[in-house]
Amino acid sequence: MRRGSLGFSTRSHLARARRRRIALASVATVAAAAVAVPTLSWAHAVVYPKTSTTGGYEKYVLRVPNEKAVATTRVELHFPAGLRVTSFAEVPGWQLQVLTDSAKAITAAIWTGTLEPQRFIEFPFVAANPKTDTKLEWPAYQTYADGERVEWTGPEGSKRPASVTTIGAAASAAGTGGGFTRWLPGVALVLSLVSLGLAMRKPDARTA
Numbered sequence: 001m002r003r004g005s006l007g008f009s010t011r012s013h014l015a016r017a018r019r020r021r022i023a024l025a026s027v028a029t030v031a032a033a034a035v036a037v038p039t040l041s042w043a044h045a046v047v048y049p050k051t052s053t054t055g056g057y058e059k060y061v062l063r064v065p066n067e068k069a070v071a072t073t074r075v076e077l078h079f080p081a082g083l084r085v086t087s088f089a090e091v092p093g094w095q096l097q098v099l100t101d102s103a104k105a106i107t108a109a110i111w112t113g114t115l116e117p118q119r120f121i122e123f124p125f126v127a128a129n130p131k132t133d134t135k136l137e138w139p140a141y142q143t144y145a146d147g148e149r150v151e152w153t154g155p156e157g158s159k160r161p162a163s164v165t166t167i168g169a170a171a172s173a174a175g176t177g178g179g180f181t182r183w184l185p186g187v188a189l190v191l192s193l194v195s196l197g198l199a200m201r202k203p204d205a206r207t208a
Helices: 004-040 184-199
Strands: 046-048 057-065 070-080 084-088 095-100 106-115 119-126 135-140 141-146 149-152 161-166
Touching: 046 161, 057 070, 057 141, 070 119, 084 106, 106 119
Parallel strands: none
Antiparallel strands: 046 057, 057 119, 070 106, 070 141, 084 119, 095 106, 135 161, 141 149
């Protein structure tokens, strides 16, 4: 009986240690993924909100990070068809040039100024949304002091995608500023910690 008890104790200890190692590895993996979510969205020129309602007026914000070791000096945003831009907010230190078509409708905006490395800037504007459900694509162009011009015009999932806003009658239910993605890192961390706690629980008492 003694040997059996010692053998069971050893096996139980090894099993707990194995579960603990697996749980710790899972926590590290989930935590890394949670941190990566905002990082991926941060590294792009993005227009917020990501969802809005049909036919209403919306305050949009173009957020642009500087990802290089030299300053950003020019940011250009082309407005999607069906959107009627009405006004812009003043951005200290930046000059605004508004482009229009033959009907005097605003088609693009160009901001010039200086955005130092490891900084980001936001350019707010107000627009009237289309009256039907659609997706608005926002082609943006970022020029650096060394002459490089980065085009944020690719499809979703590409290295340099154009930002997209979904317009729909029920879009407000999805939230703004990233929707569920904004909460994903916290949810992932909570789930990983719960998994760790369950893995480290002592097994139920057994009799030899």
